[in-house]
Amino acid sequence: MSGIEKNPLIPAIRVTDLTVAYGDKTVLWDIDLEIPRGSMVAVVGPNGAGKTTLIKSIQGLIPRVAGVVSIHGKSYQKQRKEVSYVPQRGSVDWDFPTSVVDTVKMGSYGDLGWIRRPGRKEHEKALGALEKVDMLEFSNRQISQLSGGQQQRVFLARALVQSASVYLLDEPFQGVDATTEKAIVRILKELVAGGKTVLSVHHDLNTVSEYYERIAILNVGLVASGRVDEVFNSENLMKAYGGKTSFFPERKSTRRAV
Amino acid sequence: MLESMAGLYSDYTARTILLGAVSLGIVSGVVGSYAVIRKQSLVGDVMSHAALPGIVLAFIIMGAKEQLPIFIGAALSAVLAVLLINLVTNNSRIKTDSAMGIALSVFFALGLVLLTYVQRMPDANQAGLDKFLFGQAEALVEKDVLIIGLTGFFAILIVGLFWKEFKLLCFDPDFGGTMGFSMKFLDVLITAVIVSAIVIGLQTVGVVLMSSMLIAPAVAARQWTGSMGSMVILAALIATVSGITGVAFSAGFENVPTGPAVIICVSLIAFFSILFSPNGFLTLKFRDAKNMRKIKKNYVLMALYDLGLEHADLGYAHSERLLILGSKKGFNVRKSLLELENAGYVERAGDGNWRLTQSGIREVTDISPMEKVHESTSV
Known part of the structure; x- marks a missing residue:
């Protein structure tokens, strides 16, 4: 039977020993990750860190070398209907x-x-x-006539129709306008407030603390995961991004105080 | 030509041929829409060319021109070509387009070689095998049409049954996969449907041109509609009309092969659609030009209006030179003035001066506030 486990201690998503490779290139290495129910989690990491691969392989879209994924304590195959997927907007032909x-x-x-x-x-x-x-007023519009932000809203609406309990989003804020970004965040936060779980690939490190309570920092391996205020720090970001990022939360908090 | 069509209706053989053309039209329109939407038009081209060696081999093995074995042979070698393409692109650095180009010519060349070999055989049975190159609808008999109809029926039945699943496959296969639909199965299924459409078209249109029969109606239909459902229906309609016209044409003129006649007809429709549909090339160009003219005319009207405001007389006459100086882009002010004069919005006031008429003043106040603000700030 599919459904949500009564026991709240069982995580919404549990990834164990997940390893994925394309040809001779390892994309994800031995990932252990637990996403507690009712949390809003960012997946961050540099390009090629395996963020999209993680989202896809949780759903069995990519063959795994090793690893087990469970949703609310049962295998993904049994819990398919509990999982809603918002792919990258650019992955389809509009x-x-x-x-x-x-x-x-x-x-x-x-x-x-x-x-x-x-x-x-x-x-x-x-x-x-x-x-x-x-987007109600656009319901009969051709999808080819939508702007980037509108496309993303349509994708989110499609996921909402599934009435699942776990939402997997791949860069929902990429190339969307500020209004859409706010609207999407509001909807996601509503979902989380209603006990749903949101896992979202995220690019903009500036907004992580504002949008998410938890984070998974990825670079092929899992660098760190946990509460944003505990693991989202310069040390972990250096480990994931190397010298490639000049962003550090410390600097941001001083800017914020101004 | 009309006579020949009338003749076709009365004649039993001719009715058979027409029926074949109609069935083929419906099937290739419907199925071709999927090839086009999935950006697999060229795969259709490869498969139809690659069918040739299969046809000839089936004949060699059976020793006679048997319908069913030829169909099976054609389908097998078409599929083999696609499998080889996948094998090559997945395991080498060769890109899909190169692999398809190679597969198409290799299979087609092999087919031609086999065909030449067979034609040298003393057996008179092989006569007409070369008709598979360009198609010959006149050669269709009742049994052929029955097979075309049946295969087509199943092809359309599958498209109808798996309508929403195919939508997922075409638009967002990853998403479809997460909902538990096997995209691999659907991919194989739609490929099978496309192959069967190609195979039943070989006799009528021929291996060389069958891909156009799939692609052109779908491309034409796509220009007119924004929904998959109406695209499929319209494509079927276009292909059917072309099929009938082509058959009638080749029956009316001696020695005109059916295939090319059908394809010319369907290509003309596609060409027309690309140019003149609501989103067509010429339609858009025409609309742009019209918009541009209107903007320029409004610009000149607004300039006259604003100058009039400065003189506290909206009907004040201004020199054309002043208007030219006031226009930023240096467009043809004279041309706009002449058009406005024709519309009765401006009139000449002698010495190359122009002034707004009453209806011109009214027109300015009708131009949207947004445009007014924009124009008056730029003058």
């Missing part, structure tokens, strides 16, 4: 001939299963999700 509402409806395909088509119920649900992301 020229695909379809409307906004039809794209959002795709989120209901999993519940429908093979062959059955979405009906009125799924349509209503899609419109509800579009309302949440403030």
Whole structure:
């Protein structure tokens, strides 16, 4: 049976010994990660650190060399419906001939299963999700006519339709306008407040403390994971980014105090 | 040509041929839409060319022009070509386009060599095998049409059944995968459907041109619609009309092979669509030019209006030179003035001077506030 484990101590996501390789290149090395239920977690790391690979391999989209993933204490395969995925906006072709509402409806395909088509119920649900992301007026628009921020909202709406308990997002703020970024953060925080778990690949280190309570710092191996105020420090960032980043939270906190 | 079409309807053989063309049109329109949407148009091209050695080998093995073995042979060698392409691109530095180019020519060359070899055989049975190159609809018999119809029916049935799953496959396979749909299975399924569409088109349109039969109707349809459903239907319609026209054409003129006739027809429709559809090349160019003219005209109108405000007389006449100096980009003010004169918004006041008419003043007040603000700040 799928579903959310009653015991709150069982993490929403548990990754054990996860190793992934493409050809002769190791992309993820021996990752052990626990994401507590009801937390909002950032995955950060330099380019090629395996952030997207982590999100994908949690969902079995990429074959693993080794490792086990469990969602609410059971295997991902059993808990598929508890997991909602927001891929990178740039990973699809927005020229695909379809409307906004039809794209959002795709989120209901999993519940429908093979062959059955979405009906009125799924349509209503899609419109509800579009309302949440403030895109209702665009429901009949061609997806090719959307701006980057609007595309990202559509993707989020599609994930909301799935009514899952774990949300995996791949760079939801990449190339979106400030209004959209705020709107997405607000929705994600609402989800977390409602007991859902959010794991999001994040690029902008400046906003980590503001948006997230927990963080996983990645560079092929897991450098650190835990509460943002405990592990998001210069030492760990140096380990992950090397000399490649000039960002340190200490500096930011002084700037903030001004 | 009309006579030949009328003749086709009355004739039993001709009806068979038409029926074949219609079925083929529907199937290739529907299936081709997927090839185009998945950006696999060239794969269709490779597969249809690569079918040739399979056709000839099937004939050599069976010793006769049997329908079913030829279909199977064609499908097998088409699929083999695609598998080889995947094998090469996955295990070497060779890119997909190069691999496809090589596979297409190698398989097609092999087919031609086999064809020449077979044609030298004393057996008269091989006659007509070369018709697979460019297609010959006249050679269709009832049994052929039955197979085309049946295969097409199943192809469309599969597309209909897995409609939403194929949508996922085309738009966002990763997302589809997370919902438990096997994208590998769907990929194989749609490829099988495309292969079967190619195979049933070989006799009518031929291996060389079959890919256009898949691609052109879908490309044409895509220009007119923004939904997968209407694209598929429209593509089927376009392919069917082209099929019928092509068949009628080749029946009306001696020695015109069906394939090229059908393809010319469908290509003309695609060409027209690319130019004149609502998002077509010429439509957009025309719209841009129209917008540009309107902006320039508004600019001149606003300039006259603002100058009039300065003179506390909106109908005050101003020299054309003043307007030219006032225009930043140095566009053709005279041309805009002449157009405005035709519209009755401005009139000549002698000595190369122009002034706003009453309707010109009204037009200025109708131009949106946003434009007004913008224009008056830039003058």
